[in-house]
Structure formats: C-alpha cells, structure tokens
Amino acid sequence: MTNSKTDTKPTLNTAFTELEQIVGQFEHDEIDLEHSLPKFKRGLELAKFLKTRLNELENEIKLVKAQFGDEKITSSLEDNELE
Amino acid sequence: MILSDLNPNFETPVLPVSAFNELIGDHLAALGEVIVEGEISQLQISQGRWLFLTLKDENASVSVFAPVFKITSLNSLAEGMKVQVYGTAGLYAKTGRFSLTAYRIVPAGEGALKQAYERLKTKLLAEGLFDPARKRPLPRLPERIGLITGQDARAYSDFIKIIGERLGGLEISFFPVSVQGKDSVSSIIEAFNYFNQLKNPPEVLVLTRGGGSLEDLLSFNDEAVARAVFSSKIPVISAIGHEEDVALTDFVADLRASTPSNAAELLVPTRQELLAKISHLEATLDSSLMAELKDQQSLVNHYGEKLAGILDLQQNRREELVKKLTRQIFGVEQKIQLKDRQQQLKVSQLTQQISQKLLLTNQKLTNLERLLGTLDYQKTLARGFSITRTKAGKIITHKDQVNPGTNLITTLAKGEINSISQ
Numbered sequence: 001m002t003n004s005k006t007d008t009k010p011t012l013n014t015a016f017t018e019l020e021q022i023v024g025q026f027e028h029d030e031i032d033l034e035h036s037l038p039k040f041k042r043g044l045e046l047a048k049f050l051k052t053r054l055n056e057l058e059n060e061i062k063l064v065k066a067q068f069g070d071e072k073i074t075s076s077l078e079d080n081e082l083e
Numbered sequence: 084m085i086l087s088d089l090n091p092n093f094e095t096p097v098l099p100v101s102a103f104n105e106l107i108g109d110h111l112a113a114l115g116e117v118i119v120e121g122e123i124s125q126l127q128i129s130q131g132r133w134l135f136l137t138l139k140d141e142n143a144s145v146s147v148f149a150p151v152f153k154i155t156s157l158n159s160l161a162e163g164m165k166v167q168v169y170g171t172a173g174l175y176a177k178t179g180r181f182s183l184t185a186y187r188i189v190p191a192g193e194g195a196l197k198q199a200y201e202r203l204k205t206k207l208l209a210e211g212l213f214d215p216a217r218k219r220p221l222p223r224l225p226e227r228i229g230l231i232t233g234q235d236a237r238a239y240s241d242f243i244k245i246i247g248e249r250l251g252g253l254e255i256s257f258f259p260v261s262v263q264g265k266d267s268v269s270s271i272i273e274a275f276n277y278f279n280q281l282k283n284p285p286e287v288l289v290l291t292r293g294g295g296s297l298e299d300l301l302s303f304n305d306e307a308v309a310r311a312v313f314s315s316k317i318p319v320i321s322a323i324g325h326e327e328d329v330a331l332t333d334f335v336a337d338l339r340a341s342t343p344s345n346a347a348e349l350l351v352p353t354r355q356e357l358l359a360k361i362s363h364l365e366a367t368l369d370s371s372l373m374a375e376l377k378d379q380q381s382l383v384n385h386y387g388e389k390l391a392g393i394l395d396l397q398q399n400r401r402e403e404l405v406k407k408l409t410r411q412i413f414g415v416e417q418k419i420q421l422k423d424r425q426q427q428l429k430v431s432q433l434t435q436q437i438s439q440k441l442l443l444t445n446q447k448l449t450n451l452e453r454l455l456g457t458l459d460y461q462k463t464l465a466r467g468f469s470i471t472r473t474k475a476g477k478i479i480t481h482k483d484q485v486n487p488g489t490n491l492i493t494t495l496a497k498g499e500i501n502s503i504s505q
Contacts, residue, residue: 026371056252
C-alpha cells in the first residue's frame with residue numbers, strides 16, 4: 001500500500017495513528033457522508049496494511065561497528081521466532 | 084634510554100637538571116599503566132581544569148594529577164573516599180615533582196561506591212536531571228530501535244528474544260559496548276554520540292545490562308554516562324540490573340525498565356494486542372459507518388416525507404384553486420344564463436304585451452269598423468238621403484254654400500243627378 005500523500009510506506013505508528021483518527025472522527029460524527037466513504041475505505045486499507053505488517057515475524061538486527069563504522073547486517077531470525 | 088646507553092663505560096655522567104628529569108620521566112613512563120588504590124586525603128581543583136589530590140594508605144601517600152575533563156567520576160569523589168586511580172607515573176620536568184597522572188578514578192569497595200552513588204544522585208537530582216517533567220513520551224510503536232549493551236551478554240539475548248516474541252519487522256541497530264571495566268564509560272558515551280549524530284536515527288534507545296554488584300554497575304552510575312543519557316535527543320529506556328538495582332541512568336532516562344526483558348515489554352506491544360486493537364477499530368469503523376448511513380437514511384426519509392407533505396399541500400391548494408375558479412366561472416355562466424333568461428322573459432313579456440296591444444287594437448278596429456259600418460252613407464242613401472257636392476267634390480250642407488247656377492252633383496243611393504242651383 002502506498003500513502004497517497006508521500007508515496008512512502010507508512011510506519012506501524014503512522015498507520016495505527018491514522019486509523020485511530022479516522023475511527024475517532026466516525027465516532028464523533030465529524031465526517032459528512034460525502035467524505036465518510038473514502039475515509040472508511042482508507043480505514044479498511046490501513047487495517048489491512050497493519051494486519052499484513054503484523055504478519056512479519058523477523059526482526060532485522062544490524063551490528064554497529066564501534067568507531068562510527070558502517071552498519072552491517074549480521075543476523076536476523078534465530079532469536080526472534082514466534083513461540 | 085638507560086644510563087648504559089649514555090655511557091658504555093659506566094662512567095657516571097654529569098647531567099643537567101632538565102636532562103635528569105627527562106631521564107627519570109622516561110623511566111617512569113616505561114612502567115606503563117598502573118592502578119593504585121588508596122584513600123583520598125586532599126582534593127583540589129585548580130582553575131576548573133586541573134584536579135590535584137593526595138592518595139594515601141596507612142604508610143604512604145602520593146600526589147595525583149589529572150585534567151578535570153578526563154575524570155567523569157569527579158563529582159562523586161570526596162575526601163576520605165577509597166578509590167582506584169588508573170593512570171601513569173610521571174615526573175613534572177619543571178619542578179621534578181613526582182605524581183601519578185590519572186585518567187580514571189573510581190570508588191573502590193562497597194562503602195565508597197555507595198557514598199559516591201549517593202553524592203552524585205543528590206547532585207543530579209538537585210540539577211534537575213531526574214525531573215519527571217522533562218521525561219519524553221516514548222514512541223508508541225517504534226520500529227527502529229538502537230540497542231546499547233554488551234555483546235554476547237545475557238541482556239542482549241533476553242531483549243532480542245522477548246522483543247522478537249512480541250513483534251516482527253523491527254530494525255534493531257545494536258551498538259556493542261563494554262558494560263564494565265575501564266573502557267566502559269567511554270564506549271557507552273560513544274554509542275550515545277553515534278546514534279545521536281545519525282541523520283536518520285532510531286526512534287528510541289535502549290541502554291541495558293544484566294544485574295551485578297555496585298562495582299559491576301559502576302559505569303551506569305557514572306556522571307558522564309548519566310549526562311549522555313540526559314542530553315540524548317533520542318528518548319532512552321534504561322534497564323540496568325535486576326529488579327532491585329537502580330542505576331543513576333535509570334533515574335535520568337525517559338523510562339526505566341526493571342530488566343532487559345521488561346524493556347522489550349515496555350517498548351512494543353504484542354502482535355495479539357495490536358491485532359485485537361485493530362479488530363476493535365475495524366468493528367467500530369464498520370458500526371459507525373452503518374450508524375451514519377442509518378442516520379442519513381432516516382434523514383432522507385424525513386425529508387422525503389416532508390417533501391411529500393409539501394407536494395400534497397401544494398396539490399391540495401391547486402385543486403382548491405381550480406375548484407374556486409370553476410365555481411367562479413360557473414357562477415359567471417349562471418349569471419349570464421340568468422340574464423339571458425331574464426332577457427328572454429322580458430322579450431316574451433314584451434311580445435305578449437305587444438300581442439295584447441295588437442289584439443286590443445284589432446278589437447278596437449273591429450269595433451270601429453262595426454261603428455263605421457253603422458255610419459255607412461250608402462246605407463243612409465238607401466234610406467232616401469242624398470249627398471250634394473260641387474263639381475269639385477265639396478259636400479253642400481247649407482244653401483248658402485252655393486250660388487245660383489252652380490253645378491251640383493247629387494248622389495243618390497243609386498246613381499247621381501246633375502243639377503244647377505237657382
């Protein structure tokens with residue numbers, strides 16, 4: 001999914017916050033019907049994105065070399081599997 | 084340089100003072116790094132830049148010198164405190180004064196450590212480093228995390244394990260540091276400097292290590308480390324030691340976790356928690372839209388009914404108007420008809436009147452005829468009367484009307500007699 005404004009992948013936090021805002025607007029009747037359908041659609045997209053995002057199991061661990069060296073990826077999955 | 088180098092024949096050389104001092108200095112430097120333990124008997128800071136103290140035990144004392152900026156533990160030091168001084172022996176060439184040049188001074192022994200801890204804690208508290216008001220909220224769902232801990236440490240594996248059990252897709256930048264020992268403080272400060280100078284830094288830093296003695300946790304009670312945590316632009320979670328251990332970094336950090344695992348727990352929610360929240364949000368969204376649509380539907384119905392009412396009303400008014408007009412038109416027609424009838428009546432009345440008059444006239448005429456009949460001079464003539472006229476036709480009723488010799492015509496019942504008067 002792309003964000004219509006920035007075309008960058010939203011973060012968990014931005015997607016979650018936006019979803020909560022949309023739901024909040026619905027709960028407080030802040031949206032007229034003309035805008036509510038696109039907002040509703042956006043809310044469903046965000047929920048779908050978040051669910052897909054939560055399916056990611058691995059965490060990427062980058063080891064920072066001391067002395068401000070380049071980061072390099074050293075390991076990922078073995079310590080992070082689901083129970 | 085040793086004396087034999089200067090003179091292979093072992094003849095005692097004559098040395099200028101400066102050369103002598105330099106020579107001794109070189110010898111002392113060759114000793115390399117030393118760690119000397121003793122009690123601080125005198126502590127002085129000169130010009131805010133130089134630290135001078137005297138270190139002693141029961142039998143001896145030695146001068147210690149250090150640049151202030153090197154001694155990160157400076158504020159936790161006090162006279163009477165037992166310390167370990169890390170440094171090199173040296174001779175100040177100008178005066179020939181011997182001293183220990185220190186780069187690290189740490190409290191030694193439980194009592195000294197506690198004393199140092201309390202001194203620094205009081206100072207930092209007074210300075211406002213622990214102020215709850217300055218603690219920043221942590222990002223709710225951080226995806227980029229900077230981890231500062233020892234490599235191959237239990238704290239590392241605990242944190243990575245627990246966070247991996249909770250959430251995936253995270254990017255963890257791990258900066259390995261020495262969590263204890265002489266390089267510990269500088270490596271931790273380096274880690275903070277590294278993360279804070281990044282153009283795209285992590286959203287949160289986790290400073291952690293497992294439990295240990297007060298001595299083991301020394302770096303996390305170090306003033307420079309505490310200040311590095313305080314001045315970090317990135318919010319910091321500090322999780323040092325076990326539940327009961329509270330390092331000074333724990334007080335300074337934006338959030339304190341009791342253990343490395345607890346830091347992971349405080350940092351990110353579990354997938355299950357998030358999924359439940361998302362499902363709840365979805366359900367709320369769904370029901371809100373349904374409610375919204377229902378509201379709109381009833382609004383449409385309401386307006387529809389209102390509109391229908393208005394239309395009905397207008398229809399009724401129109402019908403009323405048509406009826407009224409019809410009535411008016413009908414009334415006019417009736418009036419016209421009435422007038423027509425009245426006129427017809429008048430005409431017939433007139434006709435009747437005329438007829439009657441005609442009849443009367445006729446009757447009168449008949450009577451007159453009859454009267455005239457009775458007055459018919461022929462009949463009178465028949466009875467023997469006659470009519471005398473002049474030639475001109477003028478009827479003579481008196482003798483004086485005629486002169487003698489006038490021709491007269493006398494009409495009888497039958498025929499006429501012409502005569503001449505005498």
